[in-house]
Amino acid sequence: AQSVSQHNHHVILSEAASLELGCNYSYGGTVNLFWYVQYPGQHLQLLLKYFSGDPLVKGIKGFEAEFIKSKFSFNLRKPSVQWSDTAEYFCAVLTNFGNEKLTFGTGTRLTIIP
Amino acid sequence: EPEVTQTPSHQVTQMGQEVILRCVPISNHLYFYWYRQILGQKVEFLVSFYNNEISEKSEIFDDQFSVERPDGSNFTLKIRSTKLEDSAMYFCASRRAQGAREQYFGPGTRLTVT
Numbered sequence: 001a002q003s004v005s006q007h008n009h010h011v012i013l014s015e016a017a018s019l020e021l022g023c024n025y026s027y028g029g030t031v032n033l034f035w036y037v038q039y040p041g042q043h044l045q046l047l048l049k050y051f052s053g054d055p056l057v058k059g060i061k062g063f064e065a066e067f068i069k070s071k072f073s074f075n076l077r078k079p080s081v082q083w084s085d086t087a088e089y090f091c092a093v094l095t096n097f098g099n100e101k102l103t104f105g106t107g108t109r110l111t112i113i114p
Numbered sequence: 115e116p117e118v119t120q121t122p123s124h125q126v127t128q129m130g131q132e133v134i135l136r137c138v139p140i141s142n143h144l145y146f147y148w149y150r151q152i153l154g155q156k157v158e159f160l161v162s163f164y165n166n167e168i169s170e171k172s173e174i175f176d177d178q179f180s181v182e183r184p185d186g187s188n189f190t191l192k193i194r195s196t197k198l199e200d201s202a203m204y205f206c207a208s209r210r211a212q213g214a215r216e217q218y219f220g221p222g223t224r225l226t227v228t
Contacts, residue, residue: 034216043118043221044157044205044207100145100217101147101159101162102157103159104149104156104157
């Protein structure tokens with residue numbers, strides 16, 4: 001069965017610092033990859049997604065992620081974080097394209113210090 | 115922009131009681147999901163629903179759980195006899211159609227079983 005690992009459980013950064021959150025998945029076939037964000041008290045929102053094509057995908061709010069197939073990774077990056085980026089970030093993988101159920105990682109809590 | 119809504123935001127119940135968690139998916143969406151997140155753990159798939167029937171369920175989704183779309187707008191998750199370990203955040207999600215892979219999530223219902 002597929003699985004998703006997010007090794008950073010809690011990341012604390014100062015504003016303007018660069019961010020990289022790790023995401024690795026285990027599945028040998030075709031995958032679709034997602035990053036969701038959950039701001040305090042709000043619902044899960046899609047940050048970005050990879051289906052095919054250019055492995056470097058850009059999402060909302062200045063986030064981007066790179067799909068590296070050989071490393072089974074889909075790390076999330078942002079060159080300069082803001083206090084408003086404080087949230088929980090979830091990586092998810094879709095492998096069953098019929099039913100489309102998502103398999104999530106454990107999430108990374110990001111705290112930005114002003 | 116249309117959103118998935120869930121009620122209540124927080125439900126406290128005693129062990130052994132029945133609870134019904136309610137979701138209103140986005141109106142033209144056809145696929146519906148429930149996920150849950152136990153505190154400190156990953157978001158886990160529970161069940162998917164399409165064309166008025168369950169299309170897939172996880173091993174968590176045992177006979178104590180049921181789902182229903184009673185009136186064409188609501189999508190409910192019922193737990194017949196709650197256990198302490200059912201305490202979690204429950205997320206509803208919906209997806210527009212086959213091939214549209216993005217799932218839109220609701221804000222979640224926090225279920226506390228005492």
